[in-house]
Amino acid sequence: MSAENNTDSNLIDLIREDHIEAFHALYNRYKAALLVFAAQRVDKLIAEDLVHDVFMGMWRNRNQLVIADEISGYLFKAMRNRIIDHMARDTHAKKYLDSLEEYSYSFSLTDAKIREDNFMERLEDLLxxxxxxxxxxxxxxxxxxxxxxxxxxxxxxxxxxxxxxxxxxxxxxxxxxxxxxxxxx
Structure with missing residues (x-):
């Protein structure tokens, strides 16, 4: 029996035993649905990365993989968590970049003020x-x-x-x- 014809439960058991073909079968079975789910919430390229992250995490942890219910529920929950993590990082990154821009702007204003003050001192000395x-x-x-x-x-x-x-x-x-x-x- 090929890996594609196995049930989700059988595929999970095979994945726990390091069967890469079972992993590919599960990946091909759920990749498109997860991509559609993610692409509704984030940019398509990011969605693709997040889908791959979910499956890579699953493969890395295959020996400790515990799935209480259906694999689809597990995968969609994992995808939701990856999207939330991405959005949180993206928000923090934007805040960080905004603060850097703010700092840079205030630094350039301070620098300009110092240069102006130095120039005025030099002018006063000349006068x-x-x-x-x-x-x-x-x-x-x-x-x-x-x-x-x-x-x-x-x-x-x-x-x-x-x-x-x-x-x-x-x-x-x-x-x-x-x-x-x-x-x-």
Whole structure:
């Protein structure tokens, strides 16, 4: 009698005795039904992997295999458990990846903040060579004030502000390129 013509119960007994043909017969008998069951709950490729996992687990534990009821009930319960385990791992993996993304984002924000602070310190050091009026002009320009608004606030002509800004920018450009290379590379 071939393994395919055996009852489920006989196949299980043969599997316990290491008969690979009996295992293949049982696999072929239930593979499609388990795949349909799993594919309704997870992606088809994952479903195929889970079906193989169920049967591989059964083969690995064949000598201790205890099936109280029907093999179909055993297999579908094992499949359900594999699906639940997969979903739990998948959820944990997604949470972990999300937390890594969050950490990476916060780290890059922190890194950018540190670089910005270092850049501003370097800028302040460079501005110390000039008087407080020049420093005030740069700070107001960085806050978005126009030459006209700065001139009115400091009681200077717009042309003076333009000239001092041009002079400062020329100096800072020559020095900031070096600072940027130092800070960002």
């Amino acid at each position: 110390k060579r000039y008087g407080p009026q020049y420093q005030k002009i740069v700070h107001m320009r960085m806050q978005g004030y126009s030459n006209k608004e700065i001139a009115e606030a400091l009681g200077l002509s717009e042309k003076t502000i333009r000239n001092q800004t041009w002079m400062l920018m020329k100096y800072l450009r020559s020095k900031i390129c070096q600072a940027l290379l130092f800070l960002f590379f």
